[in-house]
Amino acid sequence: MSIRDEVLSSSEILDVRGSAVRSLDHIKELEGGQESLNAFLAIADPEDLEPYDRGPLAGVMVALKDNICTKGLPTTCGSSMLKGYRSPYEATVVKKLRRAGGLIAGKTNLDEFGMGSSTENSAFGPTLNPVDRSLVPGGSSGGSAAAVAAGYVRIALGSDTGGSVRQPAAFCGVVGIKPTYGRVSRYGLIAFASSLDQIGTIGATVLEASLLLEIVSGHDARDSTSAQKPVPSYKDAVVEGVEGMVIGIPTEYFPEQLDPSVRALLDEACERLIDAGAEVRPVSLPHTEFAIPCYYVLATAEASSNLARYDGVRFGVRVPAEGLERMYEGTRGNFGTEVKRRIMLGTYVLSSGYYDAYYGTAQRTRASIAHDFKTAFSEVDVLFTPTSPTPAFPLGERVLDPVAMYLSDVFTVTANLAGIPGLSVPIGTVGGLPLGAQLLGPWWGENRIIAAAGALEASYQEDT
Amino acid sequence: MSISAEDVKRIGELARLHLDTDEVEHLTSDLNAILQHVDSLRDLGLTELPEDSLQSGSKLAPDPQEAVEGPDKLRETPVDFAPEWQEGFFIVPAPPGVNPSEDQ
Numbered sequence: 123m124s125i126r127d128e129v130l131s132s133s134e135i136l137d138v139r140g141s142a143v144r145s146l147d148h149i150k151e152l153e154g155g156q157e158s159l160n161a162f163l164a165i166a167d168p169e170d171l172e173p174y175d176r177g178p179l180a181g182v183m184v185a186l187k188d189n190i191c192t193k194g195l196p197t198t199c200g201s202s203m204l205k206g207y208r209s210p211y212e213a214t215v216v217k218k219l220r221r222a223g224g225l226i227a228g229k230t231n232l233d234e235f236g237m238g239s240s241t242e243n244s245a246f247g248p249t250l251n252p253v254d255r256s257l258v259p260g261g262s263s264g265g266s267a268a269a270v271a272a273g274y275v276r277i278a279l280g281s282d283t284g285g286s287v288r289q290p291a292a293f294c295g296v297v298g299i300k301p302t303y304g305r306v307s308r309y310g311l312i313a314f315a316s317s318l319d320q321i322g323t324i325g326a327t328v329l330e331a332s333l334l335l336e337i338v339s340g341h342d343a344r345d346s347t348s349a350q351k352p353v354p355s356y357k358d359a360v361v362e363g364v365e366g367m368v369i370g371i372p373t374e375y376f377p378e379q380l381d382p383s384v385r386a387l388l389d390e391a392c393e394r395l396i397d398a399g400a401e402v403r404p405v406s407l408p409h410t411e412f413a414i415p416c417y418y419v420l421a422t423a424e425a426s427s428n429l430a431r432y433d434g435v436r437f438g439v440r441v442p443a444e445g446l447e448r449m450y451e452g453t454r455g456n457f458g459t460e461v462k463r464r465i466m467l468g469t470y471v472l473s474s475g476y477y478d479a480y481y482g483t484a485q486r487t488r489a490s491i492a493h494d495f496k497t498a499f500s501e502v503d504v505l506f507t508p509t510s511p512t513p514a515f516p517l518g519e520r521v522l523d524p525v526a527m528y529l530s531d532v533f534t535v536t537a538n539l540a541g542i543p544g545l546s547v548p549i550g551t552v553g554g555l556p557l558g559a560q561l562l563g564p565w566w567g568e569n570r571i572i573a574a575a576g577a578l579e580a581s582y583q584e585d586t
Numbered sequence: 587m588s589i590s591a592e593d594v595k596r597i598g599e600l601a602r603l604h605l606d607t608d609e610v611e612h613l614t615s616d617l618n619a620i621l622q623h624v625d626s627l628r629d630l631g632l633t634e635l636p637e638d639s640l641q642s643g644s645k646l647a648p649d650p651q652e653a654v655e656g657p658d659k660l661r662e663t664p665v666d667f668a669p670e671w672q673e674g675f676f677i678v679p680a681p682p683g684v685n686p687s688e689d690q
Binding site: 343344346409411412414415416418419426430433447450451452454455457462463465466467469470471473476479480483484486487489490492493524525528 | 589598602619621625681682
């Protein structure tokens with residue numbers, strides 16, 4: 123990936139354009155053939171590549187999760203409801219990418235509206251894991267993670283509501299960053315659960331994911347939840363190292379049931395951080411066990427409200443019927459099974475008589491989880507955990523068992539509930555499958571987790 | 587708490603989802619399995635927020651009992667709060683720092 127400050131010369135522009143066209147042709151050939159991963163739902167036409175001559179991403183291909191509004195390409199959210207939908211405006215992150223010289227390679231597959239942990243819930247078929255095609259790539263940003271792992275692109279954007287950037291990055295052996303809530307504008311990100319959603323970055327290396335994050339971060343007047351905080355150089359943080367850094371190991375993230383081979387890799391990664399100069403100490407996050415039920419109450423409650431807009435009146439498809447109610451119901455029949463399940467759960471927990479028992483309790487639990495993190499970060503700089511309890515699992519294994527699927531996110535949802543940044547970095551393989559370690563930082567502490575991830579990555583690179 | 591097939595049908599109506607018999611059966615089973623897991627939250631017995639939760643970075647909605655009902659703007663004459671119209675829609679002023687023409 124090129125990182126540039128200077129304006130390109132005419133011949134360089136031609137070189138970069140030729141390279142970009144060849145990349146797109148290559149992606150189209152692979153994704154259109156029998157070996158397709160189904161990572162992309164739409165691939166850009168070379169004629170649509172915008173002129174570019176400067177910027178840190180000049181000529182670099184970027185893949186976008188298909189819930190990020192983009193002009194010139196459809197934005198479907200992996201749903202029949204939005205099949206062929208073209209947004210009349212562009213997300214702030216896409217504008218920032220274009221200004222930085224980036225080229226949009228295409229839109230990547232996802233679980234419908236971001237609801238899933240395997241990318242099997244896409245209306246357009248599952249994405250396959252490039253490491254082993256019989257396995258899921260994780261989700262919901264499985265298309266973006268697979269596109270980076272397969273080498274189609276070096277960087278991609280995803281969105282992370284409960285781990286949807288970090289878990290697929292771990293399953294595919296790449297780097298994924300979910301920034302602090304408010305660090306990146308959500309303007310143009312189609313909402314799933316607005317208080318939890320955050321656009322995140324996926325890269326082949328810590329440097330690439332961090333540079334992309336630096337480019338898309340910053341305040342946006344179009345998103346009232348985006349923060350007016352200065353954006354430090356994440357690129358520089360990659361090589362800052364961990365000398366003197368205090369890393370907390372939350373005991374609740376290392377349960378007895380954790381597979382011994384997974385635990386062994388995590389222990390080894392911890393040793394590498396100590397060798398690099400960090401101090402490691404145990405900490406406790408006592409409300410962790412309640413994170414999954416808390417998350418699935420709040421996320422579904424918000425989803426039931428956000429997805430009420432898909433009724434055939436303004437967005438996406440309309441199924442004509444006699445009478446307004448029948449038109450609504452017919453149109454909303456285009457939602458897939460998991461989306462319907464979550465809308466139903468969200469509607470139930472918000473309904474009269476159950477609101478405080480579920481939603482109110484979950485909000486108080488959320489505050490307690492955030493409080494746990496605040497206490498922990500008064501003692502340590504970052505936290506080190508598994509990204510997922512297991513490596514990638516087989517296609518179809520959990521699709522009929524929603525609770526088992528939800529538990530895939532057990533180590534990632536807490537960061538979304540608290541709004542803190544998290545990062546997944548590869549730490550080796552279990553049975554040939556990539557495993558990721560998660561680094562969690564305090565609010566606005568992305569540079570700390572990037573520094574720790576950079577040190578870990580450098581340690582593994584020294585082995586090769 | 588558990589829910590019945592009748593509850594599921596009623597929730598489906600509230601959510602404007604038409605559910606066939608098979609879907610009602612599956613959703614009743616799925617939602618009960620999920621709610622059984624969710625019920626662990628009540629074991630916590632949390633009745634209050636942690637003291638400094640609003641400084642934690644997590645933006646929490648106000649307690650509904652504390653919400654104060656304000657005057658309903660829609661009871662006012664539209665010209666009082668939205669003097670400009672275009673093609674039957676109110677023209678809402680752009681937030682500070684936003685230039686709507688950039689979206690064109």
